Amino acid sequence: MTVAQPSSPASKKRPLARSALRNGRWAGFRHLLGARLLELAREREVIFWVFGFPPLLALGLGFAFRNKPADRTTIALVSTPYTSHVLSLIDQARERSAIRTERVDRARAADGLRLGKYDLVVEPLADDRVQYNYDPSRPESVLSHSEVDDALQTAAGRKPVLETSVHLSSEPGSRYIDFLIPGLIGMNLMNSGMWGIGFALVDMRQRKLLKRFVATPMRRGDFLMALASSRLILMVIEVGLLLGFGVFIFHMRVLGSFASILLIGAVGAVAFGGLGLLAASRAQKIESVSGLINVVMMPMWIFSGVFFSYERFPALIQPFIKLLPLTALNDALRATILEGSALAGQSGRLLVMFLWGGIAFALALRWFRWT
Amino acid sequence: MPAVIECCDLRKSYDGGVEAVCGLNLKIEAGECFGLLGPNGAGKTTTIEILEGLLEPSSGDVTILGHSWNKHRRELREKIGISLQETRLSEKLTVRETLRLFASFYCEPRHPDDVLEALELNEKADALVGTLSGGQKQRLAVATALVASPRVLFLDEPTTGLDPQSRRQLWETIREFQRAGGTVLLTTHYMDEAERLCHRLAIIDHGQVIAQGTPGALIADLGGHHVVEFALADRSGNEPALWRALPGVDSVRSDDGKTSLAVREPHKTIPALLDVVEKRSAQLEHLTTRQASLEDVFVRLTGRHLRED
Ligand SMILES: Nc1ncnc2c1ncn2[C@@H]1O[C@H](COP(=O)(O)OP(=O)(O)OP(=O)(O)O)[C@@H](O)[C@H]1O
Ligand SMILES: [Mg+2]
Numbered sequence: 017m018t019v020a021q022p023s024s025p026a027s028k029k030r031p032l033a034r035s036a037l038r039n040g041r042w043a044g045f046r047h048l049l050g051a052r053l054l055e056l057a058r059e060r061e062v063i064f065w066v067f068g069f070p071p072l073l074a075l076g077l078g079f080a081f082r083n084k085p086a087d088r089t090t091i092a093l094v095s096t097p098y099t100s101h102v103l104s105l106i107d108q109a110r111e112r113s114a115i116r117t118e119r120v121d122r123a124r125a126a127d128g129l130r131l132g133k134y135d136l137v138v139e140p141l142a143d144d145r146v147q148y149n150y151d152p153s154r155p156e157s158v159l160s161h162s163e164v165d166d167a168l169q170t171a172a173g174r175k176p177v178l179e180t181s182v183h184l185s186s187e188p189g190s191r192y193i194d195f196l197i198p199g200l201i202g203m204n205l206m207n208s209g210m211w212g213i214g215f216a217l218v219d220m221r222q223r224k225l226l227k228r229f230v231a232t233p234m235r236r237g238d239f240l241m242a243l244a245s246s247r248l249i250l251m252v253i254e255v256g257l258l259l260g261f262g263v264f265i266f267h268m269r270v271l272g273s274f275a276s277i278l279l280i281g282a283v284g285a286v287a288f289g290g291l292g293l294l295a296a297s298r299a300q301k302i303e304s305v306s307g308l309i310n311v312v313m314m315p316m317w318i319f320s321g322v323f324f325s326y327e328r329f330p331a332l333i334q335p336f337i338k339l340l341p342l343t344a345l346n347d348a349l350r351a352t353i354l355e356g357s358a359l360a361g362q363s364g365r366l367l368v369m370f371l372w373g374g375i376a377f378a379l380a381l382r383w384f385r386w387t
Numbered sequence: 388m389p390a391v392i393e394c395c396d397l398r399k400s401y402d403g404g405v406e407a408v409c410g411l412n413l414k415i416e417a418g419e420c421f422g423l424l425g426p427n428g429a430g431k432t433t434t435i436e437i438l439e440g441l442l443e444p445s446s447g448d449v450t451i452l453g454h455s456w457n458k459h460r461r462e463l464r465e466k467i468g469i470s471l472q473e474t475r476l477s478e479k480l481t482v483r484e485t486l487r488l489f490a491s492f493y494c495e496p497r498h499p500d501d502v503l504e505a506l507e508l509n510e511k512a513d514a515l516v517g518t519l520s521g522g523q524k525q526r527l528a529v530a531t532a533l534v535a536s537p538r539v540l541f542l543d544e545p546t547t548g549l550d551p552q553s554r555r556q557l558w559e560t561i562r563e564f565q566r567a568g569g570t571v572l573l574t575t576h577y578m579d580e581a582e583r584l585c586h587r588l589a590i591i592d593h594g595q596v597i598a599q600g601t602p603g604a605l606i607a608d609l610g611g612h613h614v615v616e617f618a619l620a621d622r623s624g625n626e627p628a629l630w631r632a633l634p635g636v637d638s639v640r641s642d643d644g645k646t647s648l649a650v651r652e653p654h655k656t657i658p659a660l661l662d663v664v665e666k667r668s669a670q671l672e673h674l675t676t677r678q679a680s681l682e683d684v685f686v687r688l689t690g691r692h693l694r695e696d
């Protein structure tokens with residue numbers, strides 16, 4: 017384009033107090049990224065939800081599941097004339113330390129069982145007859161039943177017919193907290209990716225800020241890249257924080273290399289960033305994008321094995337669960353962190369995440385509205 | 388000299404079937420300050436956003452600095468500065484950070500600190516945008532347009548919500564820009580703003596230009612340069628034909644019991660008016676005379692007031 021007039025009017029008038037600026041190709045990107053990071057650093061709520069909350073959750077769940085020895089059961093012993101005999105049998109048992117007994121009347125026992133205070137109700141009917149009362153759908157009750165029954169039978173004189181030995185293990189790597197931390201990392205990456213991209217974009221669109229930006233020569237690609245880069249930077253901090261937390265507080269052992277963990281985190285961040293972008297591509301209102309993001313995340317909260325293994329779901333839906341991006345991310349993180357498996361072994365899961373991110377990104381670019 | 392901003396038979400209908408702009412022609416020369424004046428919903432924002440290349444017109448051609456948006460988008464973006472009617476800039480950035488961000492998008496921007504000075508925002512340079520008053524935010528919005536060091540400035544209601552002093556100060560900034568050779572297109576609801584700031588203006592209603600010209604010419608077209616306004620105690624004796632026949636009266640309007648006469652020579656009209664009132668032994672409740680304003684032009688053209696306030 018040929019423009020006849022030599023210099024811009026605004027700079028002609030004023031004696032230039034400061035030297036005129038010349039911006040290079042990447043000035044816009046640098047400032048966009050800087051502005052985004054500054055904004056995030058100044059949002060206290062964001063800092064808490066992204067950085068503070070997940071470690072707190074880990075702390076809470078970690079201690080909740082650590083302080084309660086998994087094999088300790090609480091039972092209600094109903095007061096009857098034969099109760100003292102049963103009590104003495106329990107006291108003789110080898111497992112007595114694992115059984116906490118409370119003597120209560122029948123009504124209290126039933127109440128306690130219903131509320132989950134007791135795993136099992138034992139009612140002595142005669143010196144050589146007891147009745148168990150429990151809900152078979154509660155795993156801890158089933159466990160308690162077999163344990164208490166075993167203790168009573170042995171104390172009453174039953175001889176084992178088979179010689180057995182037991183080896184107990186609570187090594188780092190197989191505890192609940194070891195399972196939990198990678199899950200929390202995955203969940204955190206999903207949350208902050210979807211909200212950090214989706215919410216931020218719709219907010220800017222609603223405030224007409226996107227429109228204001230495209231009214232400048234700003235490169236749209238730079239804008240999206242700056243947003244993505246800010247996510248990657250946050251990702252490193254999020255992953256480092258939660259992992260460090262696991263290592264220092266819970267003495268977790270990280271077997272895989274930090275580089276592979278970060279690479280997996282980056283692919284995960286890309287997948288969820290793409291989904292966030294897609295969710296935000298058209299929505300004009302914060303409310304509609306919030307609903308959309310929740311709808312997308314809900315199945316993954318449930319199925320992707322954040323807090324509990326998804327192996328419990330029916331085998332029929334397992335293949336679908338494994339195709340969810342969060343499942344792939346969690347599985348890849350667990351395999352790398354807990355088993356130290358090589359990155360090459362994770363290629364399937366990386367591909368799943370990559371496809372989600374890539375397809376979402378491609379669709380988002382077609383549909384995205386700047387105004 | 389070719390026009391800086393030109394549009395030809397511009398039309399825009401929104402999805403709902405609303406015809407926001409119907410057949411608009413504008414031609415704005417270099418160095419001009421051109422105003423679009425119109426009531427709410429007249430189509431000012433739609434028009435200016437089409438000219439800014441932010442909205443696709445349904446039909447019609449737009450050329451800015453001799454180029455079309457489709458072919459020279461990037462180059463044009465470098466040369467124009469825009470302030471939208473409503474933008475909420477990031478609250479967690481400071482004023483200076485915001486201006487630096489906007490400056491970074493342009494190849495050769497003005498120095499952000501110069502712009503801060505020009506808009507008297509330096510006191511607030513390090514304040515977060517979220518803590519600014521409405522008027523200060525408005526000035527910052529104009530600052531983001533000026534930091535582009537543009538040749539053409541598009542301002543959509545730049546002074547709405549400003550106190551009189553800030554308004555005058557912003558007018559001064561705009562004049563300064565335009566004295567230095569810049570071209571300005573602005574929209575406004577304010578008559579006095581249009582009269583004082585704009586060389587030429589177009590009055591828009593229902594998406595069409597209903598009058599165009601310099602403020603002086605528009606007022607002169609009204610027929611008189613003065614307006615005599617009066618009200619009679621007895622409203623029943625109000626006959627437009629009677630007043631029309633008075634010497635020097637060009638037009639008559641009645642509105643809410645008040646009668647306004649557009650007159651060329653008030654010193655001839657007023658004695659005659661008082662004579663008639665006396666002869667009919669009616670009583671005057673109210674009588675004023677003033678310079679005709681754009682408001683009168685607007686009311687005359689549309690039968691409505693521009694701002695009901
Ligand atoms: N996105 C949209 N979708 C549908 N109709 C719209 C849209 N934007 C504006 N309109 C309609 O187009 C007409 C012109 O609107 P516009 O915003 O251009 O008016 P305006 O002159 O800027 O008014 P104001 O002085 O209130 O800012 C109005 O009737 C408005 O309802
Ligand atoms: Mg408007």
